[in-house]
Amino acid sequence: MSDALLEVTGLRKSYGDKVVLSGIDLTVAPHDVICLIGASGSGKSTLLRCLNLLEDIDDGVIEFEGSEISDPRVDRRAVRSRMGMVFQAYNLFPHRTVLDNCTLAPRRVHGVPKAEAEARARDLLGQFGLADQADKHPDRMSGGQQQRAALVRALCTRPTLLLLDEITAALDPELVGEVLTIVRELAEQGTTMILATHEMSFARDIATSVCFLDQGRILEQGRPAEIFSNPREERTRQFLARVLG
């Protein structure tokens, strides 16, 4: 067994006749920050959903912390309790306060006592500038605040791997910064992350590795410097020319 945290080999996913992902190989070592880039519909989100077992895969193997999680007999909840995921649309629970959103899983899934869970959540909320928002309901907050709260909610269970699915795509430009700052801090603290993103300059700054997805395949993977300044593939070049203007 290698020391990789996550190892994907030959992953394939299709919906009926439509092949969404094929031949995906990906290795994630601890403290890696992997950025998935590519056009809409290239399979970035589906890949993240497959990794979190939200979707059943059609072929290939996913190994997480040294054991195969793509096995049908695996306890999905146990896997997910070690992996955090944040969605584009925040998906906070609107009927609970931010603090309750953040303490739900630690208390109910991980059995953390209420006081400890709340202390931990308040600490993280404070770190991300949300100390005064803890007792509010999500609908009363700005998009950027909601997305930061969603990040805190994912972090409260202390996952070993964080999956971020275009978490700034629904935010307006001023608010994108505040969310990315947090992700940057997390990267600097050594959090292992896989993120699908359209923020190219951000990917260039924080990624340890960038994957360019095209038509359900990882067409090219490499260090951000290589991908952004000297892409091997013509398609990558075209894509970057389009998004970087």
Place this chain on the structure above:
Amino acid sequence: MSTPVDDWVPSAREVERRGLRRERSRRDLAVATVAAVVVIGGLVVGLVLSPGWPTVRASFLSWPDAKASFHAVITGFLKYNVTGFLIAEPFILAIGVLVAVTRGTVSAAMFPLRVLAIVYTDVFRGLPTYLVIILFGFALPGLQLQGVPKNTFWLGLVALVLCYGAYVAEVFRAGIESIHPSQIASADTLGLTRGQAMRHVVLPQATRRVMPPLLNDFISLQKDTALLGTIFIFDGLFAAQDYAAYAFNYTPITMVGAMFLCLTVPLTRFTDWVGRRAMRRQFAGSR
């Protein structure tokens, strides 16, 4: 993104995985079958072995009595229970929606109607349906007002419609209030009037959401058509009781029970199916 040429063959691991999934679904099926046989079998055995079973069977499951009373029971069932339900339901839905929407209005001019809607739901939801049917069936014709029909079936039906309209109005109100205000805001920004927003945006979503409780009330109404027997309408249940009182045998009661089930169970399955289909359409691809 489909790849045009695809020469994929499942890997050995995938084939093994499919085998595992198949094996698991086979095992689930076996467990479900065994559990069903044990539970249902146990209930049947318990029933048949109970000390009074022969007596109960003779008075509730007698074939000659079933044959003798069938005609009267099915006639009453179709003529009053089924027909009454079919006639009442559209009116109940209309009243339910109108009252719920009226309660949700904000304009000052609608104030008297809002009060009326509130009083209506409070009164008719608060009274036993049985009592309202007696009032409508006996007291109303007793007033000898001109234009009030003397036919107790219609009077009883009006009573049912008013009672159930109040329940259904509350169901719709819950549905309407569950729709996020942002939906009304976005209808406002498109220039829709409040009425249009209600009709084209809020109500369709609310209706889908309240389908299960609405069905609850439908089925409840289907059964409560039997209350018409209190004002001497010869519906299925009243006809069955009539036979029972005459022949000292309760088999027609069992029979009319089966008739109600034949109607309500498929109705439940159908509405479940409609609801699931709507869900699939709306939430396709997202979980």
